[in-house]
Amino acid sequence: MKINVAILGAGGMGETVIKHLRDCPQAGRIVAYDIRKERLEELKKLHNVDVSADLNQVLADPTIRVVFITSSNDSHKALTIAALEAGKAVMCEKPMATTLADAEEMVNAAEHTKGFLQIGFELRYSKLYTKVKDWIDEGLLGQVVNTHCLYCSSVYTKDAWRNKLSAGDTFPERLSHYVDLTRWWIGSEVSEVYSACSPNVVPYTEVRDNYHTTYRFKNGAVSHISYYMNYPAMFRGDPLADSVTDLQLGDGHKLRYIIVGTKGAAETDVFYRHIKRWQFSDTPERMVSDWVENLTWNYKEDQIHYHNTHDQTLDIVRRVAEGLPPKTSARDALQTMRLCFAAIESADEKRSVSLGNQ
Ligand SMILES: NC(=O)c1ccc[n+]([C@@H]2O[C@H](COP(=O)([O-])OP(=O)(O)OC[C@H]3O[C@@H](n4cnc5c(N)ncnc54)[C@H](O)[C@@H]3O)[C@@H](O)[C@H]2O)c1
Known part of the structure; x- marks a missing residue:
């Protein structure tokens, strides 16, 4: 019907x-x-x-x-x-x-x-990030203890509503996806958040153009996001582009996660189009990590791999x-929003913010 x-x-x-x-x-x-x-x-x-x-x-x-x-x-x-x-x-x-x-x-x-x-x-539908979730669910990474996200996005145009405080801050608008992912992967709630922001470089935005935010989860895991709107973007044909030729214009130029668990690690890179996995093992000398999977995709499949x-x-x-x-309840999404607004509060007040999940 x-x-x-x-x-x-x-x-x-x-x-x-x-x-x-x-x-x-x-x-x-x-x-x-x-x-x-x-x-x-x-x-x-x-x-x-x-x-x-x-x-x-x-x-x-x-x-x-x-x-x-x-x-x-x-x-x-x-x-x-x-x-x-x-x-x-x-x-x-x-x-x-x-x-x-x-x-x-x-x-x-x-x-x-x-x-x-x-x-x-x-992003919970993205082939790239659901692959990481599958690895976690299969136990291949062990318990996820650390995640790091480096994201350098494009700069807003001067007339964009996103520049205005009335749109909310940068964190909910631009970074909510990326804290939602780490909540999903880590499978625990956040107990504490700390954000620091430097002065803006992009002169015409009322909202922040950078965030450096660390979350501590109730199960001990820690995740960090470093976000720059103010680190220059490269565009298609730019001779300095160190990435593949068909960059995803409009969304930025660097977006990499490192996900470390007790049994292995993973790395995702949107602009280099790869997903890598390492497996840890013990030897008499030291712990070693073997690179066991390296997946990639064609730029024509960008949409389903990223913003699906x-x-x-x-x-x-x-x-x-x-x-x-719904696939994910609105109350679950509200938890992600709580983390976004706590990140703003921390940056505004220059102190860590407790989420009450000790
Ligand atoms: N999930 C994602 O990856 C993703 C990507 C892009 C945008 N978005 C979100 O989608 C929304 C729209 O973004 P966009 O890029 O399309 O912006 P846009 O500026 O292109 O479009 C926004 C539209 O909303 C209309 N509008 C404003 N107030 C309205 C109202 N009260 N009633 C009806 N229409 C109204 C405007 O006239 C405009 O046509 C935003 O919330 C944005 O955060 C999400």
Whole structure:
């Protein structure tokens, strides 16, 4: 049975979801809603979708069973709660909201209405990062004790809403994916977080352009993220590019994780397109680590290996059509948001923040 779908917020991400829905066997009619009428006309021509500039009309349509909230961050809470109260299943893009209190209200609304709410942490669908999760679940890494993420992203354009404090800070907007991954891999909750940020280099952002954040987990594991928006990006054709030729423009130029467990280690690199695994063993002289797996992929498969919004979109529509719950609960996603806002608090107040999971 096909179900109709609405896209609330028809910018870049909304258009991406529309394209994915074309591959979805359960998706029927697609309706796009936005506050920008000219953008709706553009989408109608480009993708032959129905459009509406009237939110109440969209939410009152009983044939629309699921909505994708792909608008700017400041509108996520109001749209999510309105859609849940109208009885729609909701996928809301990360970050859930611009404050923790708003994110909590959204989860409470989902639980109160017994509605479906999944947050757009699509890295849990990525072939790259699910490979690491599989290795962990198979016991190949032992207990994960350390993770390190180095991420150098592209710089926001001057007119981007992401530059403004009203979008929330950089951490929820840009880094929530990366703390969500480490929570997923480590399988424990965070007890303490410490963030330090240097003065901004990008002069026109109201938000921070760097973060150095360390999380201590209840089970003893430690994860660290070093983020730079201010470390110059290389672009396609740049003679200094030390990476492969088809760089993923728009998302940056370095994104590497090191994941260390008690029995082995792994490394993922988005821009060099590799996933490596080492296995530890004991010898009379010392512990040794053997390189046992080295996987790579073609640039044409970047989407499913990295930001796999394609499979996430199809999975969500299938779940709603079949009456299944979200892959990951909204309350679980709220835990990730809690870590994002704790990282901001730590940077603001220049002290570590306890999450109360001692
Ligand atoms: N998961 C990911 O990897 C990923 C990638 C990109 C963007 N995103 C998220 O998707 C969302 C949209 O990002 P984008 O890059 O498409 O931004 P964008 O600026 O291209 O599009 C945002 C759209 O939202 C519309 N909008 C603003 N307020 C609205 C409201 N109240 N009702 C309806 N529409 C409204 C704007 O008119 C615009 O068309 C953001 O939350 C962003 O964080 C997630």
